[in-house]
Amino acid sequence: MLIGLDVGGTYTDAVLLDGQQVIKKVKTPTDNEHLLDTLVSALDPLLDAAQGESLERIVLSTTLITNLIATNRIEPAALVIIPGPGLNPYTYDYHVPDTFLLSGAIDYRGREIEPLDQQELKKCAEEINKKGLKKAAVVGKFSQRNKKHEETVATYLKEHIPDLCVLMGHQVTGRLNFPRRIHTTLLTLATQENYNSFYSEILKLLKKRGITAPLYILKADGGTLSFELSAAKPVETIFSGPAASTLGVLALTPEGETSVVVDIGGTTTDLALILSGRPLFASRGARVGDRLTQVRAFATSSAAVGGDSCLEVENGALKIMPYRKGPAYCLGGACPTPTDAMRVAGLTELGDQQKAIRAMEMLGEGLKLNPQETAELVLDKTTEKIIAEIEKMFLSWEQEPAYRIWELRQKKKVRPNNLVGIGAASPALLPLLGKKMGCNALIPPNAEVANAIGAALAKVNLRLTFHFDTERQFFFIEENGIQEKNREVKTLADAESFAMSRLIEEGKKLGIDVNDQPELVYSEVFNMVRGWRTGGRLIDVCVQFPTGILKQQEEGDH
Amino acid sequence: MPTGLVFFPAFDWAITPTHPEREERLLYTRDQLFEEGIMDLPELIEYKPRLALKKDIARAHFCVPDIETQITDAHLYAAGGALVLADALMNKEIDNGFALVRPPGHHSMRVVHGNRGFCNIHNEAIMIEYLRKKYGLQRIAIVDTDVHHGDGTQDIYYHDPDVLFISYHQDGRTLYPGSGFCNELGGPAAFGMNINIPLQPYTTDEGIHYLLDNLVLPILEDFKPDLIINSAGQDNHYTDPLANMRFTARGYAKLNEKLAPDLAVLEGGYAIESALPYVNTGIILAMAGLDYSWVREPDYKEENFKETKENMDYIKELADYLWRVWKEREQLAEQRYERKEKFEEVNRHIYYDTDGIREQQHETIRICDQCPGYQIIRSRGMYSTGKVRVIEAVAIHHRACKTCQEEARGYYEQRKREREGLDVVYLQDKPGDRYYQCSADGEIEILD
Numbered sequence A: 001m002l003i004g005l006d007v008g009g010t011y012t013d014a015v016l017l018d019g020q021q022v023i024k025k026v027k028t029p030t031d032n033e034h035l036l037d038t039l040v041s042a043l044d045p046l047l048d049a050a051q052g053e054s055l056e057r058i059v060l061s062t063t064l065i066t067n068l069i070a071t072n073r074i075e076p077a078a079l080v081i082i083p084g085p086g087l088n089p090y091t092y093d094y095h096v097p098d099t100f101l102l103s104g105a106i107d108y109r110g111r112e113i114e115p116l117d118q119q120e121l122k123k124c125a126e127e128i129n130k131k132g133l134k135k136a137a138v139v140g141k142f143s144q145r146n147k148k149h150e151e152t153v154a155t156y157l158k159e160h161i162p163d164l165c166v167l168m169g170h171q172v173t174g175r176l177n178f179p180r181r182i183h184t185t186l187l188t189l190a191t192q193e194n195y196n197s198f199y200s201e202i203l204k205l206l207k208k209r210g211i212t213a214p215l216y217i218l219k220a221d222g223g224t225l226s227f228e229l230s231a232a233k234p235v236e237t238i239f240s241g242p243a244a245s246t247l248g249v250l251a252l253t254p255e256g257e258t259s260v261v262v263d264i265g266g267t268t269t270d271l272a273l274i275l276s277g278r279p280l281f282a283s284r285g286a287r288v289g290d291r292l293t294q295v296r297a298f299a300t301s302s303a304a305v306g307g308d309s310c311l312e313v314e315n316g317a318l319k320i321m322p323y324r325k326g327p328a329y330c331l332g333g334a335c336p337t338p339t340d341a342m343r344v345a346g347l348t349e350l351g352d353q354q355k356a357i358r359a360m361e362m363l364g365e366g367l368k369l370n371p372q373e374t375a376e377l378v379l380d381k382t383t384e385k386i387i388a389e390i391e392k393m394f395l396s397w398e399q400e401p402a403y404r405i406w407e408l409r410q411k412k413k414v415r416p417n418n419l420v421g422i423g424a425a426s427p428a429l430l431p432l433l434g435k436k437m438g439c440n441a442l443i444p445p446n447a448e449v450a451n452a453i454g455a456a457l458a459k460v461n462l463r464l465t466f467h468f469d470t471e472r473q474f475f476f477i478e479e480n481g482i483q484e485k486n487r488e489v490k491t492l493a494d495a496e497s498f499a500m501s502r503l504i505e506e507g508k509k510l511g512i513d514v515n516d517q518p519e520l521v522y523s524e525v526f527n528m529v530r531g532w533r534t535g536g537r538l539i540d541v542c543v544q545f546p547t548g549i550l551k552q553q554e555e556g557d558h
Numbered sequence B: 001m002p003t004g005l006v007f008f009p010a011f012d013w014a015i016t017p018t019h020p021e022r023e024e025r026l027l028y029t030r031d032q033l034f035e036e037g038i039m040d041l042p043e044l045i046e047y048k049p050r051l052a053l054k055k056d057i058a059r060a061h062f063c064v065p066d067i068e069t070q071i072t073d074a075h076l077y078a079a080g081g082a083l084v085l086a087d088a089l090m091n092k093e094i095d096n097g098f099a100l101v102r103p104p105g106h107h108s109m110r111v112v113h114g115n116r117g118f119c120n121i122h123n124e125a126i127m128i129e130y131l132r133k134k135y136g137l138q139r140i141a142i143v144d145t146d147v148h149h150g151d152g153t154q155d156i157y158y159h160d161p162d163v164l165f166i167s168y169h170q171d172g173r174t175l176y177p178g179s180g181f182c183n184e185l186g187g188p189a190a191f192g193m194n195i196n197i198p199l200q201p202y203t204t205d206e207g208i209h210y211l212l213d214n215l216v217l218p219i220l221e222d223f224k225p226d227l228i229i230n231s232a233g234q235d236n237h238y239t240d241p242l243a244n245m246r247f248t249a250r251g252y253a254k255l256n257e258k259l260a261p262d263l264a265v266l267e268g269g270y271a272i273e274s275a276l277p278y279v280n281t282g283i284i285l286a287m288a289g290l291d292y293s294w295v296r297e298p299d300y301k302e303e304n305f306k307e308t309k310e311n312m313d314y315i316k317e318l319a320d321y322l323w324r325v326w327k328e329r330e331q332l333a334e335q336r337y338e339r340k341e342k343f344e345e346v347n348r349h350i351y352y353d354t355d356g357i358r359e360q361q362h363e364t365i366r367i368c369d370q371c372p373g374y375q376i377i378r379s380r381g382m383y384s385t386g387k388v389r390v391i392e393a394v395a396i397h398h399r400a401c402k403t404c405q406e407e408a409r410g411y412y413e414q415r416k417r418e419r420e421g422l423d424v425v426y427l428q429d430k431p432g433d434r435y436y437q438c439s440a441d442g443e444i445e446i447l448d
């Protein structure tokens, strides 16, 4: 059996699954100040229901990291950057008062084009020491292609400052984007400690209940990872909520279809896309507050309308406000809401019919419409707003820049087969949305705990993007910062088979099912021509065990 | 408003695997731009290229025997990338824009028999004709900062008084394509609208900026264009393997800051490692109004980029001379062209280096008191395979008067009927925005 727990900002969902079958589900409010208590109250009923049957794993999706960052409960750290030539490094604000700039530069091929300055480094270490900082992030431009400068600086700082905790950019992410690498490194450094202490509490709590099943964590990219491994990069667990709900929908809808995940909440409607059975990823990495990171996450979007959105009339026009004043009028709230309109239109049994009519009357006065007409208008406006956001999401996916002819050529206009509703107000509104968009409106069974189901069923995923430089006889891996010498890889075929065997090797370490099919995501080769002759090659190969959900038959094997 | 950027490096397109115009060309530029995180800045917005239509191409070119033969999808996306930015500019989504696209285009002439100087179709000309047609722009200036003479641009706009072309390039006696001398000043209707600035080899930032400040910018101020376009080649760079100049990334950035082009389109530049990542970063930052003073090549030292006195004397003399030509262009035109004649005729040879094609052209230029007239081009392309193609093309200016329009259309209709000896006959009817070609297979209108 599997347990999935999704600790959201407002509610915590939990399920006990046997295969894909829901044995028990729990929904309880989240107490953000006492997340452990929330976990206990969600978990215990499931353990009772399991009646001692063996648990394979517990998967947790949590807002812990989001909360830590949002509330700024993070310790100050020094930021040491080695920007080299290019953009003025002060263009971006990293919100770090103790930022140190070092000279020295690595270029796009990983060649040192300017050495470090020993005097500067010495002064930097003295300053950090003087300020009593306990942590430092060291990030260089193109450090993913040559970690030498970062390592020299880190080693020096550690030697000269006792107990300094140093994290280097290349350890965190190897994707191109120096400012994002800085932010991601800072966030990783800032959250590691709290993450560790939170999870040691959870482990204690599980141990007390005699649970030996491994604890897995859901990441923003929809994959799970055992807790011990996730501790290196806690920032990857941020925003796992949308990943959980999307995976939940994946589990609850027919395979291979294109669906929009629609989560209609109080004042917002959250959206995610599944294209031909594959969740859509954000093209560049998650935004955390005002920081752009390199955390791989699902593409999500949000329309500023929900069941409790306050409705007003301004200059004879209906307006949907971005806030709420308590629940819907028909449920004892203060102002008319889309939920009242749904009640009047007979789309829901929720709340008091008379109050709902009264709400539409109040609103209709300024619009010179009767309650029925007013409700219709409200539903029109509400659905329009959500549909516009859905269209925008598809459009921005279509408009994503591409740098190859085949990529530009293959991107066709795609529209969804299904709208899949989760969240409180979805059942009432979804059929209307589906009708307007000409696609199926699905409210799958157990939709209210889709997030927990998604977490429970999430597969361990792994993506490795290799960059080989055969001239420099070297390669690095974007995702884990590995940089190694390599003499064997000379051709694209060499590179592909090397990457694939490395993927399988690394996958085993993570506990990926050996029966899972690894995929070649893309591979391309650039011949380096110097003086009209071919020299070395630059080869990019991306391989993965994709994000997805455990399938029924695979579960049956156990 | 932000600066628009179309980045289309065509990582899956090359002329041949080892050709300078190959997949690898913008690879390191990509790495530099991506690592800088430039696309995340609010000062920049990235657009995706679209496919240009055949009609867009027909506004600028006569493709022999047809458009399909001359282009691939890469060409359509490169030209389409420029069009996307043109729209974004006119829709006021952006302040200015840079189409960082390949393949390049500024050696493509009106008649296209094949690839010249790595170019098949002219991205800027296609964009300009689109802007004129769709948004009614009148006066356009193109400044070519590629080290090679923009002979395609010169050819396409030689008879167009509404388009001012200024080309910086290494002297044609020392570099491909061997043209671009000071006396190539424009046809009878557009004399003085074609300004060539031939530079001595090893000219540096100092010399190029002297000419910018003392010649190019004053001319632009005088001309008052609706739009300034930079044909942004980067092979003036001191490390370029195909030329001999001494321009730097910072020099390029500063040039773009001062010139303030509305739209820039990448042309040549083949120092793919030592120059392009830095030059492109510099240009983008300058266009976006961001600090580019941190952009420098690894071996850059300011003192290495000073002009010799001898060259500076030449440069000053050149600036004075061309300024005088510009100011006195109307009088000079009268001396040069006999206004009494209704037609002017020109013969010339054109060589296509990449495809090894020799072309003979006979151009008949209609001179009209009322309008910029029209031209009839008879072109004979001799291919390396021994094959020969002969075509005739009629090009009518946007502002051609009724009489000229009727004359030109009449000529086309007549040639269509009496096509003997001609493989294709073309009509480029810009006033009507209709484009036709007629061959043994019949006549077609070029639409989309």
Ligand SMILES: [Zn+2]
Pocket: B144, B145, B146, B147, B148, B149, B150, B167, B168, B169
């Ligand atoms: Zn030029």
Ligand SMILES: [Zn+2]
Pocket: B146, B147, B148, B233, B235, B267, B268, B269
């Ligand atoms: Zn050039």
Ligand SMILES: [Zn+2]
Pocket: B368, B369, B370, B371, B372, B373, B400, B401, B402, B403, B404, B405
């Ligand atoms: Zn006329």
